[in-house]
Amino acid sequence: MKALVSDSMSEVGVEVLREAGIEVDVNTGLKPEELKSIIGNYEGLLVRSATKVTPELLAAADKLKAIARAGTGVDNIDIPAATEKGVVVMNTPGQNSNAVAELTIGLMLALSRNITQGTSSLKACQWEKKALMGHEVGGKTLGLIGIGNIGALVVRAAQGLRMNVIAYDPFVGNARAEDLGIELLDDLDELLGQADYISLHLPKTDQTAMLINAQRIDKMKDGAYLICAARGGIVDEDALYQALDSGKLAGAALDVFATEPPGACALLECNNFICTPHLGASTHEAQVNVARAAGEQVRDYLLKGQARHALNL
Incomplete structure (x- = not known):
């Protein structure tokens, strides 16, 4: 053999x-x-x-x-x-679920507290303490799309940060949500309208490709944050760029891209966008x-x- x-x-x-x-x-x-x-x-x-x-x-x-x-x-x-x-x-x-869950939490905190921007500005010999005022995640609502192995670990970590967690996952029942101590919603649009932070934890399939498009971003709260460490192509990157550029979304973090490496991607020009080179399981x-x-x-x-x-x- x-x-x-x-x-x-x-x-x-x-x-x-x-x-x-x-x-x-x-x-x-x-x-x-x-x-x-x-x-x-x-x-x-x-x-x-x-x-x-x-x-x-x-x-x-x-x-x-x-x-x-x-x-x-x-x-x-x-x-x-x-x-x-x-x-x-x-x-x-x-x-590799724990690794991806930890990165998800790290990206969320980096977005909220402008960690990457603060590092870059300080390395450029700038002291932008006032300009980089951030937000706390405690007391905010985290909406998870998918609560499989990774999503469940993100739930536990977010609860430790005193976040309210809601989820959308048509493939699990109420028993799993009850075990995790979260609310399971039947309508994706309802989750998008309630969450301060939205994190994706689902595979890329014909049904999930471009799931987060311009129409769905429009249903999100103004000033919400989007995090994806799942698979490239689930988020419409052009629509995300427009949402960040217009201020509809306060920030976004991607660990995955539709094309990897992404090359000359417009998202990389956004100050309110942070990213990693598919490090979820690394x-x-x-x-x-x-x-x-x-x-x-x-x-x-x-x-x-x-x-x-x-x-x-």
Whole structure:
């Protein structure tokens, strides 16, 4: 049995496979044609977000049985094509949830207290104490769109900051909201109109693409803040720029973009916009967790036929 690791990840995942007697090649940064030329040698494939598992790649994967995504999002994997090929696709939900939740809270606080602007101005030898007056989050309303693993951790952290938390998630019931001690709303527009801060915690799908568009931003409170550390393309970046430029929104923070890296993006010109280069899961702890989980998934499927967190079985 052979497995290929085609994206950079912790060595822990490789060790899990090798200890089980599975031969592992680590070959990252391959061009699509290069990957296509060798994929036929492997029964297992471990990826993060850089490798694009396309129908063309899968057509050349004659031996492939399992793909493990070291992370949660699988928009880089063509799941219908994998299913047609008979390849199981698995992800590792929950393994990087704490990292993303912590970054979400960090972005919210950085927006509220002008931390990035204060750092930049002070490094430019300016002392703008009065100009950078901020806001406290305590007593404010945080609206979460999605209360899965990450959203639930954000709830707990926000409650520790004395925030009132409301949520919209059509895929969970009232029992989960009651367990978290929050109010679950049936109408997304109602949440948008109530929240001082809005944070997105949902996957990008055909249904969620451009979910936060100009029409929905118009339904938000004047002076609200928007945070997204979920997936690029859920927020209409042009509409967000207009809202920030006009003052409709007080600020926004993105860890993800529709195109990464974003290049010459108009949002980067806004003083009330802060961003990070898709750092949600970029902690040492999270990367060890997702690599170990992905390695265990491929090991168990290849050797025992056991699939955990399979997305197409």
